[in-house]
Amino acid sequence: MKFLLILMAVICLNLKTRALGLSDKDMETQWRLEGELDELYALAKAHIQDNLYKLKSATAFEVVKNIANDTAANPTYTTCPRRADANGIYTVKIPGHQESFEVLCDAELAGHGWTVIARRTNNSLNFFTNWMGYKEGFGNLSGDFFIGLNKLHAITKSEVHELYIHLEDFDGETRYAQYDEFLVESEKQFYAMSSLGKFTGDAGDSLRHQVGMNFTTYDRHNDVMNSENCAIKYMGSWWHNNCTESHFSHLFGLYLNGDNEDTFGRNGMIWTAWRGEHYSYKRMQMMLRPKCVC
Incomplete structure (x- = not known):
């Protein structure tokens, strides 16, 4: 070896x-x-x-x-191929994970070799779902979806991965946030975001306050607040912190239309560092890629 x-x-x-x-x-x-x-x-x-x-x-x-x-x-991949033509659906077998499964690969948005773990482009898919839904994943790889916390844990545990978040607002402007390490723990540890590496990008670092936080849904109260469930308060599952610092980011919130300060407030797809805590984005995509072994 x-x-x-x-x-x-x-x-x-x-x-x-x-x-x-x-x-x-x-x-x-x-x-x-x-x-x-x-x-x-x-x-x-x-x-x-x-x-x-x-x-x-x-x-x-x-x-x-x-x-x-x-x-x-019998071609088998452990991750999305790092090639210019590797766009679309591939079957991967993650070391340590019993079953192979399909993933969506993206070689256009931010270079080659990215595995898409979440995508939102419209309001057709309900992200306000329960623990089991987030555990197993939901949606369709050809449209909007979330890959599932079980698979997310398997991928990030298999080797060191970097995280890329793409955002687009309703004015057509795009920005990104990239972290050189990202790790999600197992269900026994409530899928905690246990590691988040160095930030680069032009969207600002709005994920730092979620480091160390457990994943919370409306039927699983795992955040640090004793008095209320942040997923219920803000109508969205996430690695919620204390319902205040939770809202530096909240990309699994409701799909709304831009500025919602006078309507739904902070319940949308939030990334505070760019357009503030009341702005809900038009499109978001979260992706993972192994750090280069070279």
Whole structure:
């Protein structure tokens, strides 16, 4: 295992150092190869974890050869491929997660290799649902949906992931927030957001107050308020804090139309750092991607 990781790191480093002075076409080739190496690394880790008892005398080269043969016969991904053409629905098998499942991959919005975990574009899908709904996920990958807390935990626990949040207002302006680490715990820990890395972006950091918070729905009161359930108060599930600091962000709130200060107040899809606590956005998309192994 250790030898395999060193081998992959050396290959990635060599590709990185050759980037200087390359043409655009050669750069695209390099990015494609780096994406394929990322996939190979993830597949190798999963293969070793699932077949450790069979690999006591195997070499790293034999492991890679077996993976190549298996992949050619039956393509399997552990995450969205980091390729320019990887848009749409893919089946993934997460290491440590029993069942494979379908995910929506996005290679256009913020680069290659992103797995969409939540998307909202209109008011057709009700996000004000119960604990079981959020646990299993709801909606349709071809439209608006939430991937489900069980899958979200499996993905973020399998390796370090970064989080990307895309927002669009009703004036057609878009902004983003990106975090270089994101981790959601298991149901036993109420799907707590236990880790949130360094922020970059132009939408402002409105998620920081949710770090360490449990996930709360109208039928599962897991926030820090004893007197009231923040999911009921604000008509939306989220990693609510204390019903005041909860509202630095609340992207699973009601789908409303822009500024709602005089109507629904703070019950919409809120990201305070950009347009304030009363503005509900037109579109939002949350995505995950493994941090590069190189």
